[in-house]
Amino acid sequence: xxxRALDGLRIIDISQGIAGPxxxxxxxxxGATVTKIEPPGGDYTRxxxxxxxxxxxxxxxxxxxxxxTGKRSVTLDVSVTSGQVVxxxxxxxxxxxxxxxxxxxxxxWELTYDDLKSDFPELIVAQVSPFGATGPxxxxxxxxxxxxxxxxxxxxxxxxxxxxxxxxxxAGAYVAGIQLWVGILAALENRARRGGGDHVDxxxxxxxxxxxEYNAAMYAFQGAVRxxxxxxxxxxxxxxxxxxxxxxxxxxxxxxxxxxxxxxDSLSPMAxxxxxxxxxxxxLFISAGERMLRWREFDxxxxxxxxxxxxxxxxxxxxxxxxxxxxxxxxxxxxxxxHLAERAFFARVKHPGGGELRHAGAxxxxxxxxxxxxxxxxxxEATADVLTSDAGYATEDLTVMxxxxxx
Amino acid sequence: xxxxxxxxxxIRVVDLTHVFAGPTCTRILADLGADVIRFEAPSRLDVTRNxxxxxxxxxDHPWHRAxxxxxxxxxxxxxxxDLAKPEGIEIVKxxxxxxxxxxxxxxxxxMENFGLGYESVKxxxxxxxxxxxSGYGQNGPMRDFGAYGMGLExxxxxxxxxxxxxxxxxxxxxxxxxxxxxFMGAGAVLTALAYRRRTGKGQYIDLSEQEAAIxxxxxxxxxxxxxxxxxxxxxxxxxxxxxxxxxxxAGDDRWVVISCANDVEFERLAGAMGRSEWLxxxxxxxxxxxxxxxxxxxxxxxxxxxxxxHYAVMHTLQAAGVKxxxxxxxxEALLEPQFTARKQFDVIDQPLxxxxxxxxxxxxxxxxxxxxxxxxxPLLGEHNDEVLKELGYSDEQVAALxxxxxxxxxxxxxxxxxxxxxxxxxxxxxxVEAGILQAIEPDYREQLGLAGG
Numbered sequence: 001x002x003x004r005a006l007d008g009l010r011i012i013d014i015s016q017g018i019a020g021p022x023x024x025x026x027x028x029x030x031g032a033t034v035t036k037i038e039p040p041g042g043d044y045t046r047x048x049x050x051x052x053x054x055x056x057x058x059x060x061x062x063x064x065x066x067x068x069t070g071k072r073s074v075t076l077d078v079s080v081t082s083g084q085v086v087x088x089x090x091x092x093x094x095x096x097x098x099x100x101x102x103x104x105x106x107x108x109w110e111l112t113y114d115d116l117k118s119d120f121p122e123l124i125v126a127q128v129s130p131f132g133a134t135g136p137x138x139x140x141x142x143x144x145x146x147x148x149x150x151x152x153x154x155x156x157x158x159x160x161x162x163x164x165x166x167x168x169x170x171a172g173a174y175v176a177g178i179q180l181w182v183g184i185l186a187a188l189e190n191r192a193r194r195g196g197g198d199h200v201d202x203x204x205x206x207x208x209x210x211x212x213e214y215n216a217a218m219y220a221f222q223g224a225v226r227x228x229x230x231x232x233x234x235x236x237x238x239x240x241x242x243x244x245x246x247x248x249x250x251x252x253x254x255x256x257x258x259x260x261x262x263x264x265d266s267l268s269p270m271a272x273x274x275x276x277x278x279x280x281x282x283x284l285f286i287s288a289g290e291r292m293l294r295w296r297e298f299d300x301x302x303x304x305x306x307x308x309x310x311x312x313x314x315x316x317x318x319x320x321x322x323x324x325x326x327x328x329x330x331x332x333x334x335x336x337x338x339h340l341a342e343r344a345f346f347a348r349v350k351h352p353g354g355g356e357l358r359h360a361g362a363x364x365x366x367x368x369x370x371x372x373x374x375x376x377x378x379x380x381e382a383t384a385d386v387l388t389s390d391a392g393y394a395t396e397d398l399t400v401m402x403x404x405x406x407x
Numbered sequence: 408x409x410x411x412x413x414x415x416x417x418i419r420v421v422d423l424t425h426v427f428a429g430p431t432c433t434r435i436l437a438d439l440g441a442d443v444i445r446f447e448a449p450s451r452l453d454v455t456r457n458x459x460x461x462x463x464x465x466x467d468h469p470w471h472r473a474x475x476x477x478x479x480x481x482x483x484x485x486x487x488x489d490l491a492k493p494e495g496i497e498i499v500k501x502x503x504x505x506x507x508x509x510x511x512x513x514x515x516x517x518m519e520n521f522g523l524g525y526e527s528v529k530x531x532x533x534x535x536x537x538x539x540x541s542g543y544g545q546n547g548p549m550r551d552f553g554a555y556g557m558g559l560e561x562x563x564x565x566x567x568x569x570x571x572x573x574x575x576x577x578x579x580x581x582x583x584x585x586x587x588x589x590f591m592g593a594g595a596v597l598t599a600l601a602y603r604r605r606t607g608k609g610q611y612i613d614l615s616e617q618e619a620a621i622x623x624x625x626x627x628x629x630x631x632x633x634x635x636x637x638x639x640x641x642x643x644x645x646x647x648x649x650x651x652x653x654x655x656x657a658g659d660d661r662w663v664v665i666s667c668a669n670d671v672e673f674e675r676l677a678g679a680m681g682r683s684e685w686l687x688x689x690x691x692x693x694x695x696x697x698x699x700x701x702x703x704x705x706x707x708x709x710x711x712x713x714x715x716x717h718y719a720v721m722h723t724l725q726a727a728g729v730k731x732x733x734x735x736x737x738x739e740a741l742l743e744p745q746f747t748a749r750k751q752f753d754v755i756d757q758p759l760x761x762x763x764x765x766x767x768x769x770x771x772x773x774x775x776x777x778x779x780x781x782x783x784x785p786l787l788g789e790h791n792d793e794v795l796k797e798l799g800y801s802d803e804q805v806a807a808l809x810x811x812x813x814x815x816x817x818x819x820x821x822x823x824x825x826x827x828x829x830x831x832x833x834x835x836x837x838x839v840e841a842g843i844l845q846a847i848e849p850d851y852r853e854q855l856g857l858a859g860g
Contacts, residue, residue: 005602022622030598048647050630062629066622113774130730132772135748140725145643145651146732149664152740154653156580158571160842163653164662164734166643167579168568169623176770178590183771185597186439190414190775192604199774205732206751207770211586213427214459214475215737216752218844220764221461221474223851224835225738227660229843231580235458239557241566241576248576250558255454261822289833293841319552324542326558328576330567330637331627339549345618357632363619364595365544367525368610369602 004031005369009188011035012090013071014078015100016043018144018170019128019204021067022177023184024098028070029362029371035094035386036071037078037087040405042379043068052355059353059378066359069349070374072382075407082406084109089391091116096124096184102141103133113199123197124187128180132203142204147172151208152215156228164228172208179207236288237295241328244306249314250326251302257323258285269321273314274305353378383407411776413440418600420508421499422446422483423523425453427556427582428616429512429540430479431589434768436508436596437482438778444484444502444794447787448491449812449819455479456787461760463835470818471759471786478765480784481755486795487788487815490521494813499523500531501798508596509537515550525611534609536599540592544615554616556582563620568627570640577640588616589768649697650676650704653734656717660845662734663717665708665724672729673697679727680711736845741855750779754857757783762857788816 009032013024021036021043028034036043045067046058058064074090077083091097097116099106106112106127113125127133130142131150148154148166158165166172183200190198209216214234218224226234233239238251259268259280271280284291284298291298306314311327318325327333334340335358347361352375362371387393387407401407415436422433422445430445430453437443447453458475470476488495500523503509509528511518518524518539525537539545542554542562560566560583561576570577595612603609621628626646627638643664645651650673651666667673670693677685685691690700697704712720717733724731735743741752741764749772752764769778791814795805808814838844852858 003602003606003608005598007605009601026594048626050626050633050636050646052633054634060633062633063626066625066629131745132749134772135745137725137745141728141730142732143648143666143668143730145645145664145666146730149653149662149732149734150740150743150746152735152737153579153581153583154664155662155734155736157569157577158580162571163643163655165569165571165577166653166664167583168565168570168638168640169625169627171565171579171583171623174623175587175590178587178594179770182435182590182594182597182769183773185594185601186414186769186771187773187775189439189597189600189604190412190773192601193414194412196775199772201772202770203745203749206746206749206767209740209746209751210766210768210770211581211583211590212737212740212766213581213586214478215581216740216764216766217459217474217478217737219738219741219848219851220752220855221459221477221760222463222835223848224463224838225736225845225848227736227842227845228580229841231578232843233557233582234838234843239555241561241578243575248561250561250578252555252558254553254555289837292833292843293837322553324553324555324558326552326554326562328561328566329564331564331624332631332637333567334564334621334624335628335631339543339547340618342547343544343615343618345621357629360622360625360628361618363591363622364538364612364614366595366599366610366612368608369599 003369005366006031009033010094011096011098012037012087012094013098015098015128017045017100018067018173019176019180020098020100021045022174023128023181024071025067025069026181027184029373030369034071035090035382036068036073036377037076038073038379040075040077046379065351065354065357065376068376069359071377072386073377073380074383074386075380077406078109078111080406082401082404084111086387086391086401086406088119090386091120091123093390094123095188096126098126100128102129102139104139117197121197122191122195124184124191124200125197126180126184126200128176128202128204130204132206133201144170144172147176147204147208150205152212153208156215156226157231158228160227160229172204175211176202176204176207179210237292237298242302242306244311244314245308246310248328249311250328252324252326254323258288269323272321273318273323274302347373349373349375351375352381380407413776415440418442418508419506420444420510421502421506422510424510424512424540426455426512427479427585428588428592429510431586431768432538432540432592432596433510434479434482435590435593438769438780442484443482444486444790445480445785446499447485447487448489449487449815449817450489452818452820468759474763477755477757477760477763477784481765481780482782483785484790484794485785485788486791489813492813494808494811496521496523498795498798502794503528503531503535506532507536509535510540512540514553515541515545529609534603534607536596536603536609536612538592538596538612538614540588540614540616542616544618545613556585559584559616560620562617564624565620568624568638568640571642572640574640584616584620588614588619591619644701647694649694649701650708652705652708654709654712656712656720657715658717661717663712663720664732664734666730668730669694675727676724676729679724679729682707753779755780755783758786764855764857787818788814791816
């Protein structure tokens with residue numbers, strides 16, 4: 001078995017939802033021991049699905065299984081004092097404590113960084129919250145959608161006369177999870193060099209705002225307020241999804257797809273693609289600015305070709321002409337995709353409670369320490385094991401805790 | 408700026424990335440304290456040196472005035488080297504010999520052509536960590552596909568679940584997977600550094616931008632396998648929370664998002680809106696019922712929000728315990744009180760441009776160090792001499808390299824960069840007319856409190 005990058009790292013994770021669990025999934029898949037502390041009813045994503053045949057089952061939630069590969073599950077009610085006592089025992093052997101609670105909640109539980117740092121001077125307390133641990137909105141509640149809203153990205157996504165659109169798939173929460181993971185790794189590197197824990201404080205809203213391409217910049221450097229215009233870049237049309245005979249493709253002409261001052265004497269790749277040499281002299285081919293303003297005329301110009309060719313024909317021909325066109329696959333298309341299959345992207349994971357499923361695999365391939373996704377845990381399956389071997393409780397103690405509903 | 412110890416102090420990164428994803432990855436490493444040295448070629452500038460030129464005139468040294476470039480390359484040093492010349496490659500190799508990380512974002516064959524594939528790099532520095540950020544990865548039938556950021560979000564499948572209900576798939580209003588992969592790449596390098604610390608071993612990281620973003624489709628991939636069902640596009644609605652949406656507010660193109668995850672939150676919303684009758688209305692009694700009657704709820708919520716300022720709705724609902732946020736444009740984000748309190752935007756004092764606000768790239772705030780930029784984005788070839796001297800080159804050798812055109816500090820392009828930058832865009836007044844820009848505000852530096860900087 002190959003080495004794993006983070007072997008020996010121990011994480012105690014009370015986070016729920018997407019952002020925190022995705023960060024700890026990345027840590028678990030790279031070798032850390034992640035002990036997921038769930039409330040007695042389970043992480044709320046166990047109730048979210050999708051479920052096989054739409055039959056709710058906390059062991060078969062697709063979202064939960066996706067986000068919690070390779071973790072151990074312990075049920076423990078950390079909202080009561082007796083649960084907090086058990087948690088503190090578990091923290092004595094932990095490197096990182098991960099939470100998705102707001103500061104006010106952590107204060108009530110006496111689990112903020114400041115509450116923990118004297119007893120656990122080497123502990124990294126990683127907190128992802130909707131708006132951050134400090135500041136006027138520290139107690140405000142939120143989710144992926146509120147993070148997208150604050151980021152400027154949503155304002156610039158969608159049609160000009162309709163409501164702004166969030167990126168699909170709760171993308172904002174994933175971005176926050178990745179930024180939380182980066183913050184944890186940075187704090188660990190700092191600790192490895194100098195010793196000492198830290199507070200890693202990630203605001204979901206700021207994490208997504210960090211991804212802004214140029215919305216804030218257009219104002220900070222030019223005084224221009226960008227607004228959504230069919231999600232288009234200001235760098236020129238199309239660079240966008242367009243319909244074709246059997247679905248959609250992304251039409252990206254690239255640096256030399258249309259005639260340029262350097263190439264105007266030869267036939268442009270776009271004219272070759274559309275099989276019409278006359279187009280090379282068309283004003284909408286020559287002027288990027290005109291194309292941007294008169295885009296409906298441009299759409300009409302390409303419609304006969306697009307509507308009579310398949311996505312496969314168009315993208316392969318365009319790529320052969322060195323234009324970076326792309327496909328627009330669905331989740332189902334991806335599962336059947338030859339390129340991803342050859343790269344062995346999807347990973348089969350057999351879950352004790354949920355059967356075998358193909359998971360989105362490693363988001364990056366490491367040559368020496370390949371990422372591996374273990375099964376997602378059944379609710380509380382490691383409770384007895386973890387509390388006796390890691391926290392030093394006797395079996396009788398567990399009976400008492402169980403009777404009181406703490407575990 | 409204050410002297411502080413940073414996590415990656417002493418780590419040297421040879422940065423052969425360009426445009427968006429790669430430079431975002433290395434910007435994060437730089438913000439964490441690494442010495443990032445980026446490369447451009449005199450005849451092949453980073454294309455972002457031509458994007459979003461400050462004040463939009465594009466005439467005076469545009470390659471030093473592109474905000475797009477500044478944002479992603481603050482905190483780095485830069486060399487301009489002709490990699491088509493053997494002496495140019497030699498310099499890169501000398502730097503790799505004393506580096507910890509090599510980052511690159513060319514299409515797969517390019518680094519091999521330079522003689523800088525992983526095996527060659529490893530031969531120079533056995534414990535090197537090398538990361539390649541590409542569109543589709545280093546192998547497989549699509550590895551040689553040309554890839555731009557705007558195509559990779561659709562290629563990852565995310566666009567298939569982004570869009571209005573019943574509408575076509577849509578892209579986000581940015582090259583979404585670029586920053587996403589940049590953040591991911593930074594974490595990948597940090598993971599490899601942790602492994603090297605423990606074992607002394609380096610490694611190679613192959614990041615496909617398409618693959619990196621596919622986990623966002625986690626639930627949708629499961630639904631296909633569990634129920635043979637494709638996740639529909641559903642605007643801003645949630646699979647779980649109801650009501651959830653983006654609602655028009657008073658003013659010009661002002662919006663707020665609202666989300667109620669459960670009955671308690673819905674009761675709070677009804678209370679804040681003065682709709683106590685909803686609490687006994689069986690059409691809204693459960694999340695399932697509210698999903699069924701979502702259109703009616705949306706109409707009622709819109710009517711209420713449309714009379715109110717977007718920030719007022721946000722604060723009112725948050726005070727009542729309901730998830731809500733104003734939908735911010737670029738100007739509003741720069742002036743946002745929460746962002747301001749937490750220094751989401753750092754002030755960079757950029758040569759030729761003065762003080763400018765640039766967003767943080769490491770989202771985490773730490774107690775023991777801060778990630779604010781220690782230096783502005785580099786001018787073209789600004790650190791040629793400095794880095795060469797560090798490598799032991801003499802003044803005479805540096806002069807000779809300059810004479811031979813191996814290093815440089817001005818573009819050598821077949822057409823003036825000014826021409827390219829002007830060809831890329833129209834006068835902004837036309838964008839305002841077309842609705843692509845909402846406004847142009849000449850007094851923006853006063854509004855941001857950075858006038859005269």
